[in-house]
Amino acid sequence: MTDIIIVGAGPAGLTAAIYAQRAGRKAVVFEASVYGGQIVNTPEIENYPAIKKISGYEFAQTLYEQAKDLGAEIKMERVVGIKDGGSVKTVVTDKGEYECRAVILATGAKNRPLGLENEKALIGKGVSYCATCDGMFFRGKTVAVAGGGNTAVEDAFFLSNYCEKVYLIHRRDEFRAHEREVEKLRAKENVEFVLNKNVTALREDGGRLCAVEVTDKNTNEKQELSVAGLFVAIGQSPDNTAFENVASLADGGYIKAGEDCLTGTDGIFTAGDCRTKAVRQLTTAASDGAAAALAASGYIDSMDI
């Protein structure tokens, strides 16, 4: 039987695997999409201690190799549920069932969608969640960015360097983004602020996005903007609904846990962006990975007595 199963091979899950292996435990990590998690798309990381600059891809690749070299197993399967049998937990994936003694939930967060009907179908056909990844395909075209935080404002700035025109659509008239960044954007001639408006529909033509409908929050007036691309930057959201039977969730779907990474269920731990916390960064994800793995290892010790 595996000692510790880790759900999610992001920075938190892979760090947990490193600490588990080094504590003499056998760790298996399950990953539903790409190991490395959210960070793989980031061109440059400049705030991880002792690494001045690294690409997200290189960070993910190095972390993955480090965990693997220490003996952790990484399996590309999606975890769909956990059966808590006390001293033995059964992790259910889309391909099989695996028994273990402790589980660490490190499912992270994903880009939050707008929640519009045809949004998913238009991904890669005009709808994107990553301006630095997909921006170049919209060179010389008109695009929109939805959101009001730092990511939205930075995305709009980045896109304004390539695109004919950029609409920044925000549901308020104030920004959460740094004022300095907003001012920089205001100075751009090809950026138009569309404020107090929500994106309420996506129009398509021949299977591709051709316009967005925006609705004024106060007057309910609708307006259509012709765009070739829409970059959605309205934050991240977790998805832990499959684990509600073993971990209680806070509003917003984050797993309730403190710095100790305990979920309240014996033998079920959590780490990284998927838990309730104030700062969601690589350093805090790595920190949780260490805390959760050592707590899990200590739990297994206590069961053996």
Added chain:
Amino acid sequence: MAAVVVTSANFEAEVLKADKPVIVDFWASWCGPCKMLSPVIEDIADTEDSVKVASVNVDDEMGLASQYGISSIPTLLVFKGGQLVNQSVGVIGRDEILALAK
């Protein structure tokens, strides 16, 4: 066999006129997820005789990318008998890739 590097000059011969299904991987060197997909694509190229595997560097071949409406990478397109029959955006596993070409 390694994936065939495809350009607008040989796209017709290598992809549209191929005698088996072709999986075309649109990628770029600055795209992290593309680099994660590449080993899987190369592995399919090396081990699966039933399909042909081709790769398009979008930085060099913006024309091909826009012709096929690529606006996010990695994107995989699958052609059979000169027709586009399937596509997928983002990193997916080996089994899912092969299923696209079934």
